Amino acid sequence: MSTSHKEKIIRVLQLFQTTDEKTPMNAVQISQKLEEEYGMENVHRTSIYDDVRLLQSCGYPIKQAENSHKGWYMEKHLLEDWEIKLMLDSVQQARCVSVHEANEIRNKLLNLTSQRGRSRFSHMIMPLPGNVRGVGQIGEYIEIMLEAMYLHKKIRFQYFQWNVKKEPQLRHGGAWYHISPWGLSWDDENYYLVGFDSEAGLIKHFRVDKMLRIALSNETREGREHFKKLDMADYARKSFGMFGGEEETVKLQVSNGLAGVIIDRFGKDVMMIPVDEDHFNVSVDVRVSRQFLGWVFSLGESVRILGPEAVVDQM
Secondary structure, eight states: OOHHHHHHHHHHHHHHHOOOOOBBBOHHHHHHHHHHHHHHOOOOOOHHHHHHHHHTTHHHTOOOSSSGGGOOEEEOEEEEEEHHHHHHHHHHOOOOOOHHHHHHHHHHTTTTSOOOHHTTTTTTOOOOOOOOOSOOOOOHHHHHHHHHHTTTTEEEEEEEEEEEEEEEEEEEGGOOEEEEEEEEEEETTTTEEEEEETTTEEEEEEEGEEEEEEEEEEOOOOOOHHHTTTOHHHHHSSSSSGOOOOEEEEEEEEEEHHHHHHHHHTHHHHSSEEEEESSSEEEEEEEEEEHHHHHHHHTTTGEEEEEHHHHHOOO
């Protein structure tokens, strides 16, 4: 087939995207691959040098190998391998993502690294059937929610819960929820929509993997005043298991051995005041719910709620 220069330069770029410092590619190898993989004939080796200079002038980080006979390599890819590793691990832990979606995301991420980089990830264990519970629509649903937030529109959807027969059962008799979406948040391996329920006048959150038939609404989004100063990370930190509750400043007495647990949950900015050689007091802002009380209970005698009195009574 005849070789189009426009196609050739694109193919050369694609080949460089598979290289790195340890696996460079020279003009001869590039010419061979253009012929073998893309059917391009009569590719002169000298024209590859022109292509490299053109790509470099366009800002692509193509660098010559220490041994110039070995050619060139892509010095920096769109994502570093450690960044891809973090994303792959996140996908593997995302229980709302289906196996099919997880594999698609994995393949897209691996295409952003070199051929050598892809082989480094080949040992990774990815989700198998049964390890994730997504129904294959999470990506589509998130796209709708992102579009709704961009257009300042509400969304409508149905919400379900699992029954003892392991079947999805629609809540409120299949009624439609009309919610103003304002954010998406991870918590405990689940993905939540955080939005405003105008009818109830409350901020609410919904598990994305339990939402069905999500659709964009023509109604304008509401609740801006509730979210104007809302820090999503702070909101998630205060809401245990993303369950709601009245926000309170709760005072705890904690054994010194659990200092790390408190810092992991509430951050390094918390003020830990020594009480004696074995304990410290700390005041934390939380949404008081049974899940929060359950978290305190799970830590045993090492944590005690000192106040407010109403929270002590609930405990």
